[in-house]
Amino acid sequence: MDSDDYEISVSVNGVQYRRRVESRLLLSDFLRHDLALAGTHVGCEHGVCGACTVLLDGHPVRSCLMLAVQAEHHEISTIEGLTTKDGTYHPLQQAMHDHHGLQCGYCTPGILMTMTAFLDENLAPSEDEVREALSGNLCRCTGYQNIVDAVMTAAARMRG
Amino acid sequence: MPVAQDRIFDCPHASAMKPAPFKYIAATSLEHALALKGEHGDDAKFLAGGQSLMPTMNFRLAQPAILIDLNRIEGLGAIRPCDAGGARIGALTRYRTLERDAGFARMFPLIAEALPHIAHPQIRNRGTIGGNLSHADPASELPAIMVALGARFRIQAAKQERWVEASDFFLGALTTDLQPDEMLVEVELPLSKPRTGSCFMEIARRRGDFAIVGVAAMMTLDEQEECTHVRLTFCGVGETPIDASSAADPLVGRAPTEAAICDVAASVQAMIDPGGSVHATADYQRHVAGVLTERALQTAYQRAHHGQ
Secondary structure, three states, X not given: OOOOEEEEEEEEOOEEEEEEEEOOOEHHHHHHHHOOOOOOOOOOOOOOOOOOEEEEOOEXXXXXXXXXHHHOOOEXXXXXXXXXXXXXXXXXXXXXHHOOOOOOOOOHHHHHHHHXXXXXXXXXOXXXXXXXXXXXXXXXXXXXXXXXXXXXXXXXXXXX | OOEOOOOOOOXXXXXXXXXXOOEEEEOOOHHHHHHHHHHHHHHEEEEOOOOOHHHHHHOOOXXXXXXXXXXXXXXXXXXXXXXXXXXXXXXXXXXXXHHOOHHHHHHOHHHHHHHHHOOOHHXXXXXXXXXXXXXOOOXXXXXXXXXXXXXXXXXXXXXXXXXXXXXXXXEEOOEEOOOOOOEEXXXXXXXOOOOEEEEEEEEEOOOOOOEEEEEEEEEEEOOOOOEEEEEEEEEOOOOOOEEOHHHHHHHEOOOXXXXXXXXXXXXXXXXXXXXXXOOOOHHHHHHHHHHHHHHHHHHHHHHHHOOO
């Protein structure tokens, strides 16, 4: 079978990319290998672990369960776009640092994408709501408590 | 918008592909999608949310020759009221849309109660109602709920359409009544009678995992507080959603006392034949089904009684 290739145009973190990709290329692999945006991590590659979570038009999705060709004409946001241009951390990144919310850091990009989108919708969450929102991201190091603390702190700081 | 500079990134795995090769076609309309499916039959798969299909393709358990992407079809994800009351949900409606629709939650509290149990937020942002039902995972919540609600599905092929009752749609594990040229395009949900209470509960190893046992219960009361209608369905305890409503029939025409509900739970335990798994033995599933039956019927009764 000939390679089923497509020319696609995708916006990632506000930057427009044009690439020729095979239809079966996953969005996660496209980001990492074709765009060199390796901050999106790949864990289980079948939608369980949440490490590859990116935002599709602002909503968290598993990038391992989408094809790169499906991202055409959509806006993708990845961990690389979370820090402002002058290097200032997102409040959740700072809070994760302050609370020691990561150890090996493998799950962290997915968690940051999931939880920054969550905070966009709910700036005054309960701890239970935070845990529910976090339920689709596996972390094998922290036991989650410090991540939950970080999200609660980030929410409080963002409320001002 | 800035345009990216080409960067050179030499990755030894750059050629690695998870799914087997396929021909991708983004359908531009429902007619287009159905024509393609009519042409290619079982060689083709519809791609809706992809939350069940893509994992099986990543494992190469599914290797469709043709992948027909439905995501660019306008109007396939709409929720609209139907003439007889109730609502019609387009196949491409995502869980997320239902979850954030307060009016829908008031009309169909049973679905609203079950949605948080369906996987995780990221999956619900992408997964679709039609995709879930067509996939027909026996542990999935929605098939059992559709049977409990008495939903009907509109099934379309290129040249004809038909309606199928939810109770006739699920034939086996991952097997439905859909023919190779057909698509489930719409779900019709009838409105419940006044004084109906519902309840969905499940036990899973972790929140968001597939149910070890899940139960959907609906109960309607009359002015004398007697039960006039009861539905009781399960997920996770058989090859299809299991309709155990007949076990609850003795409640009809009387006040659903604790003792009567307890008897229903015993009947359910005798009726079901769960397969058991590495996570839960069949005996444990049967036990849990009984416990959940009692809790769910009690809750549905209380909600009907208090008009919730």
